[in-house]
Each structure stands twice: as structure tokens, then as C-alpha cells.
Amino acid sequence: MTFTRVLATEFLKLHRRRVTWLSLAALSLGPLAVALFMWIVREPGRARQLGLLGSKADLAGISATWPSFFSMLAMIVGMGGLLLLAFIVAFIFAREYVEGTAKNLLALPVGRHWIVLAKLAVAGVWWAALVVAVVIETLLIGLAMALPGFSWAVAGGGARDVVVVAAVVFMLAPVVAWIATLARGYLAPLGFALAMLVLAQVFGKTGWGPWFPWSIVASFVGSVGGRVAPVATESFVVVLLAFVAGIAATIAQLRYADSAQ
Amino acid sequence: MSGEAAIATHGLSKRYGEVLAVDALDLTVRRGEVYGFLGRNGAGKTTTIRMLLGLIRPSAGDVEVLGRRMRPGECEVLGRVGYLVESAAAYPNLTVRENLEVQRRLTGAPRAAVGEAVELMRLESCADRRAGVLSLGNRQRLSLARALLHHPDLLILDEPANALDPAGIVEVRELLRSLAREHGVTVFMSSHILAEVTHLADRIGIVHDGRLLEELDREQLREKERLYVAVRASQPERAAALLAAAGYDRIEQAAGQLRVFGAEDHTADVARTLVGAGLDLNELTAVHEDLEAHFLRLTGSVR
Numbered sequence: 383m384t385f386t387r388v389l390a391t392e393f394l395k396l397h398r399r400r401v402t403w404l405s406l407a408a409l410s411l412g413p414l415a416v417a418l419f420m421w422i423v424r425e426p427g428r429a430r431q432l433g434l435l436g437s438k439a440d441l442a443g444i445s446a447t448w449p450s451f452f453s454m455l456a457m458i459v460g461m462g463g464l465l466l467l468a469f470i471v472a473f474i475f476a477r478e479y480v481e482g483t484a485k486n487l488l489a490l491p492v493g494r495h496w497i498v499l500a501k502l503a504v505a506g507v508w509w510a511a512l513v514v515a516v517v518i519e520t521l522l523i524g525l526a527m528a529l530p531g532f533s534w535a536v537a538g539g540g541a542r543d544v545v546v547v548a549a550v551v552f553m554l555a556p557v558v559a560w561i562a563t564l565a566r567g568y569l570a571p572l573g574f575a576l577a578m579l580v581l582a583q584v585f586g587k588t589g590w591g592p593w594f595p596w597s598i599v600a601s602f603v604g605s606v607g608g609r610v611a612p613v614a615t616e617s618f619v620v621v622l623l624a625f626v627a628g629i630a631a632t633i634a635q636l637r638y639a640d641s642a643q
Numbered sequence: 644m645s646g647e648a649a650i651a652t653h654g655l656s657k658r659y660g661e662v663l664a665v666d667a668l669d670l671t672v673r674r675g676e677v678y679g680f681l682g683r684n685g686a687g688k689t690t691t692i693r694m695l696l697g698l699i700r701p702s703a704g705d706v707e708v709l710g711r712r713m714r715p716g717e718c719e720v721l722g723r724v725g726y727l728v729e730s731a732a733a734y735p736n737l738t739v740r741e742n743l744e745v746q747r748r749l750t751g752a753p754r755a756a757v758g759e760a761v762e763l764m765r766l767e768s769c770a771d772r773r774a775g776v777l778s779l780g781n782r783q784r785l786s787l788a789r790a791l792l793h794h795p796d797l798l799i800l801d802e803p804a805n806a807l808d809p810a811g812i813v814e815v816r817e818l819l820r821s822l823a824r825e826h827g828v829t830v831f832m833s834s835h836i837l838a839e840v841t842h843l844a845d846r847i848g849i850v851h852d853g854r855l856l857e858e859l860d861r862e863q864l865r866e867k868e869r870l871y872v873a874v875r876a877s878q879p880e881r882a883a884a885l886l887a888a889a890g891y892d893r894i895e896q897a898a899g900q901l902r903v904f905g906a907e908d909h910t911a912d913v914a915r916t917l918v919g920a921g922l923d924l925n926e927l928t929a930v931h932e933d934l935e936a937h938f939l940r941l942t943g944s945v946r
Contacts, residue, residue, distance in 0.1 A: 391745045398736040398773070482732030486789070489696040490749045491722035494715070637715055640699035642690075 388492055388500040392474075401473055402508065409466055409512050412458035413451075413520045417527060420446040448529050452540025453604070455520050456547045459513060460603035461579065463551040464596065467509055468575030471558045472568050474501045475632075479566035484641055494636040498559070498629065505555055513548040517541050550599050553621045554578075556628025557595075563635045592617045595624040649674045649797050649829035650695060654704035656853075657690050664690040666853035667704065672831050672846075677823045679844030680833040683942055687853035688833035689729050692801050695831070696726055709797060722750060725795035727803055731786035735775025739766050739785050742774050743792055750793035760788040763818070779806035787815065791822075798822070800832040804839045816843050837935050847934075851942040867937045872910055874901040875926035876917050889916045900926070 396402055422429040424446040444450060478484040488494065521537060562571040582596035591597035598617045650672035657665040665687040672678040682688050693699045694706055697715040706713040711720045733742045743757045761770045764784040769777060774785060783806045790798060798819070804812045820843055822828040834840045840847055841864060849857045859867065876882040883894050883901055889912070893904035906913050907929050917924050 387748050387751070391748050394741060394745060394748075395734055395737065397741065481735060482730060483734060485693075485698060485728045486732060486746075488716070489698055489721055489724075489726055489728070490746075491718040491751075492716075492749050493718060638700075640693075642693065642699055 384492060384496050385500060388496045389503055392500045392504045396504070396508075401470075405466060405470055405508070406512055406515060409458070409462065409516050410519055412462060413455060413516055413523055416444075416451060416454040416458070416520075417523045419444050419454075420451065420527065420529070446527070446529055448524055448531055448536045448540065451520060451524050451529060452537075452543060455516065455540070456544050457603040459516065459544050460547040460551060460599045463509075463513075463548060464554065464579060464599060465572075465575050466512075467505070467551055467555050468558045468571055470508055471502075471505050471555045472562045472571035474505055475559045475562035476566060476568050476571065479563075480568065484566070488636065488641050495633045498633045498636060502556060502559060502629065502632075505559075506552055509548065509552055509555075513544065517544055547599065547603055550602065550621055553625040554595050554599070554628070556625055556632055558628075560628055560631040560635060563632055564639075593620055595621050647674055648672065648707070649676075649709055650678075650799075650831055651707045652691075652695075652704060653707075655691070655694060655701050655706060656703040657687075657694060657699065658702040664853050665694070665701075668850075668853070668855055670848060670855060672829060674829050675823065675827045676845040677819065677830040677832070677843050679840030679847040680831060680850060681835070681837065681840055681847055681938065682833070682850035683835055686835075686850045686942075688835075688850060689801055690853075691850070692726075692728060692799055692831075692833060695799055696724070696728065697721070698728070722793070723796045724799060725790035725793065725797070726799040726801075727786045727790045728799075728801050731779070731782040731806070733774035733777075733782060733785055733789075736773060738773055739770045739777070739781075739788075742785060743788060746789045746792050752793040756792050756794075760792040763791060764788040765814070780808055780811055783807055784811070795828065797829045798831065800830065802834055803832055804834065804836060812839065819843060837938055841934055849938060849941055856941055864934060867932075867934050869904070869930075869932045870907045871895075871902045871904045871930050871932070872906040872913055873926060873928045873930050874903055874913065874917070874924070875899065876901070877923040877925075881920070882917055882922055885916055885920050885922075886913065889913075902930075 423444055444454070478487055487497065524532065558571045558575060561574045562568075565571065578596040582591075582594065582600040585591055585594035586597040586600050591601045592614050593616070598621055648671050650670065652668050652670045655665055655668040655670070656663065668687075668691060670691075680688055680691070690699070694701050695708060695713065697713045697717055700715065708717075708720050709723055711717060713720060734745065737745070740757060740761065743760055746752075747754070747756050761767055764787055766781065766784055766788060769781055774782065777785065783803075787800075787803060790800065803815055803819070807815060816839070819830050819832070823830050832840070832844075845861060847859045847864065848855050849859075874882065874886075879896060879899060879901060883896065886894055886901070886903055886906075891903050891906050891913070895902040895904075903913060910927055910929060914924060914927055
């Protein structure tokens with residue numbers, strides 16, 4: 383089947399790329415940072431002795447508990463993930479232009495829609511692996527710190543929230559893929575993702591959050607206003623529309639735009 | 644369109660804003676022939692090749708490849724075409740073998756095809772090296788191996804001899820000749836290097852400023868090789884008349900120079916005729932003009 387052949391080559395293309403490990407390193411710093419904050423909250427005296435707590439430190443809202451840890455992880459996966467996944471998608475799509483291989487790829491006897499879908503599938507698997515890795519990391523750190531009130535129900539609920547946020551973040555990835563194929567480089571999709579993070583705050587604070595896909599992520603993880611959970615049905619529809627529109631635009635871009643690079 | 648044509652373009656044009664990169668190109672490449680597409684840098688060769696492969700859309704006209712109208716992503720036809728577009732490109736993190744494996748999977752070629760392509764392009768010594776550290780010449784070989792891997796019926800090659808050393812150029816030339824003669828593969832190759840094309844092509848199309856200026860077959864190519872005596876003398880009109888009266892009936896005038904054909908072995912006689920009539924003789928040179936001179940004159944590089 384064509385899709386599986388294209389998918390296999392897309393995975394092969396990641397062989398020996400350090401960027402996969404760099405992305406893991408970047409995301410796994412999140413739970414470590416949260417763990418540090420929690421330790422400081424729990425041991426402020428020792429933290430001050432070690433110079434980890436300055437006079438203007440503000441760790442309000444952080445408590446050394448499992449729900450707090452998972453809540454922070456959801457925020458990292460949501461807001462940090464929007465940037466990190468944009469980086470991953472930009473790399474997967476734009477590298478063909480940057481490395482000059484797009485002209486080879488697009489004249490192959492393979493429907494261009496399969497190329498788009500396979501690349502998004504690779505981004506999805508990559509992203510899922512990162513999310514699973516940081517959830518496991520969070521569990522291990524939390525257990526090592528002996529955070530109070532552990533139960534599988536608490537862990538399962540926290541992990542479920544993180545997975546839902548990660549899924550919503552992934553559904554915004556095709557729009558970034560479209561920008562990457564449109565601009566044929568790395569900078570534009572990353573700039574776009576940064577701009578969307580700013581706009582997410584703007585729309586979130588002006589009451590239009592449920593209708594702006596990036597604000598929906600921000601609202602869900604509580605980065606703008608109070609945390610909104612569960613996400614409203616219309617917001618899921620907006621995210622779904624962004625997902626479908628992003629895929630359609632990326633396929634149309636590869637199929638109809640001149641590939642003169 | 645004739646079923647014998649591997650490539651046919653009809654009024655093919657491509658415009659980028661004010662720039663007309665390809666201008667109403669009518670081109671026919673017969674199956675099994677080697678066609679040299681000759682032009683200076685910026686003549687429109689690569690743009691034409693990109694349109695042949697469906698990488699860019701024509702502004703006007705159309706392209707037929709192996710009997711099918713070419714549109715972007717025309718999978719059935721593209722499966723029978725091997726190509727090299729512009730610079731040699733490969734995934735730098737993958738080895739030569741892995742790069743070919745990507746091509747093999749996407750063209751549906753059998754597993755053995757990778758090893759065959761490595762052997763064919765003599766890439767054995769660097770087969771397990773990453774493409775990112777290859778020399779330019781070996782990267783070009785890798786690109787050619789990629790183009791040949793799935794045994795295509797038609798090869799569309801943009802400057803295939805780029806970055807190859809002289810031995811490599813001869814090797815690739817022999818390979819392409821063998822593919823065309825023994826396996827009936829049609830080869831459409833662009834170049835700005837005349838020697839490369841004249842050694843191999845059955846027909847040559849000369850393109851300039853996006854327009855096809857001339858098509859020549861091997862016979863016509865031979866005819867373009869001319870011997871004449873270049874003469875510069877005072878009173879060129881009178882000089883021409885004197886030489887005509889002396890029996891030299893093929894005389895051309897260009898940029899104040901007389902080209903006297905059939906006089907290569909009679910330069911002394913030409914000189915005597917003109918000096919004897921009291922003309923000042925400023926130049927008298929026996930010239931062997933080949934395709935290069937013809938090409939340069941045709942594309943306006945020299946007068």
C-alpha cells in the first residue's frame with residue numbers, strides 16, 4: 383500500500399537525526415523544572431540556603447502535590463508543545479526544501495497527498511512518543527519525591543488531561559505544516575507558532591478564546607484566565623476544522639503550487 | 644500526438660512575472676533517441692525540465708510524456724521516468740545505500756535494485772557513507788543512481804555531467820549510450836557543455852531566451868563543421884567580387900569579414916588575388932568552425 387511505503391521512508395529519513403533526541407531533551411526539561419519548583423515549595427529553608435530562592439521569588443499556585451504536578455505538565459505540553467511541535471513539523475516538512483530534496487520527492491510516482499499524510503503521521507508518532515516519555519518521567523519524579531496522595535485514579539486522570547491537551551496541540555500541527563510548505567523554510571512556521579501563542583493570549587483575554595484554536599489550548603491548560611475543563615463542544619469543532627483545513631491546505635500547496643526550488 | 648514520441652511539448656511557455664522563462668516551445672523527442680537540450684545558463688532548460696516532470700505548471704501550452712498529458716503528480720508516467728533536476732540533492736544524514744532505499748521504496752523497485760544501482764554507478768566504496776560527506780562528484784553519481792534505479796523508459800537529466808571528473812564524464816556518456824542503444828531508453832539531457840552533448844546526442848535542440856532556436860540531427864551536426872578562410876581586407880565588396888571572379892563562388896560576409904569556402908588549401912592564391920589588385924590585406928586565417936562556434940553565433944555570444 384502506498385501510504386505504508388511512504389510512511390516507512392519518512393521514518394527512515396529521521397535516521398541519525400539528532401533533532402529527535404533534542405526534542406526529547408527539551409520537553410523533558412519541563413517536568414524537571416516543575417519538580418525543582420515543588421522541592422523549593424516543600425523545602426524553602428534549604429532552597430534559600432542553596433541560593434535557589436531569591437528574595438523576589440514567586441511560586442504562588444504551585445503546591446507539591448500530584449494534581450499540581452499533572453496540571454503543570456499539561457501546561458508544559460500545551461503551551462510548550464505548541465512551539466515544540468511546530469519545530470518538529472517545520473523540520474519534517476521544510477527540510478525537503480532546505481536540503482533540496484523536494485524536487486526529487488515531488489516527481490516520484492506517489493500521490494502528493496500520501497506524502498503530506500505520512501509526514502503528519504510521523505509528526506504524530508514523534509509527538510506521542512515525547513508525551514508518553516514526559517508522562518512517565520513525571521510519574522517517576524513524583525514517586526521519587528514521594529508526593530502525597532498518589533493513587534492510580536489521580537495519575538490516570540492527570541495523564542488523561544495531558545493526553546487530551548497533546549491531542550488538541552497535534553490537531554493544530556497541519557496549519558504549521560502548511561506554513562512550512564508555503565514558505566519552504568524553517569523560520570516562517572516557527573514565527574507563525576510564536577505569533578499564534580501571542581494571539582492566543584489576546585483572544586483569550588478578550589473573550590474570543592473558545593473560537594480561536596490556539597486560545598482553546600491556552601484556556602484548557604489555564605494559561606489564559608481560569609482553567610476551562612471540559613472544553614466546550616464548539617471549541618472542539620473549531621479545532622477539528624483547523625485540523626482538516628490545515629491538511630487540505632498543505633495537500634493543495636504541494637499539489638498545485640509550482641515547485642521551482 | 645505521435646505514439647512514437649517520448650516527449651512532446653506544444654506551445655509550452657512559462658512566465659514568472661515579467662520574465663518569460665520558456666517561450667512557446669514545440670519539442671518532440673522520439674522514443675529511444677538521445678536528445679541534447681543545449682543552451683546557456685538561464686536559457687530555460689531547467690524550467691522546461693521542471694515542466695516535463697510536472698514540478699511546475701506551464702503558463703501556456705502542454706506537455707505529453709510517454710503518451711500521457713503531464714500534470715503534477717502524474718504517478719503512472721512518473722513511475723517510468725528517471726530524472727535528475729538541477730543540483731544533486733540527497734538526504735545528508737542517510738548513507739548512499741539508504742538514500743537509494745528511499746527511492747526504491749517509493750518507486751516500488753525490487754530489493755536488488757539498490758545494489759545494482761550502487762554497482763552501476765561505481766559507488767561501492769562510499770555506499771555506507773553518509774551523503775552529507777560525499778564529494779560533489781559522488782553526490783552526482785548518487786543522483787544518477789537514483790534516476791536509474793527503477794529501470795525507467797525515459798531519463799530526463801539536467802546537466803548530468805556536472806561535477807564529474809573527465810573519466811566520470813566518459814563513463815556516464817558510455818552508460819547513457821548503452822542504455823539508449825541496447826535497452827531502448829530515451830534520454831533527454833540538458834547541458835551547456837557542447838562536447839558532452841555532441842558526443843552522445845542523436846539530435847540537439849538549441850534553446851536561448853526560452854525559445855527553441857534550432858534542432859539538428861547528427862547529419863546536420865556534421866554539416867555545421869565548416870572549413871573556410873577568414874579574410875579582412877580594405878574594400879570588402881571589391882574583395883568579394885575579385886575572389887568570386889577568381890572562382891571562389893561561396894563567400895559569406897559577416898561583421899566586415901569575408902568567409903571564403905573551398906579556399907582552405909589556397910590561402911596563398913587568395914592573398915595574391917587581393918594584394919595583386921592593390922587591396923590591403925589585414926587578416927587571412929584558415930578557420931575550422933565546429934558546433935561550438937555555431938552555437939555561440941546562434942545564441943549571440945559572438946558575432
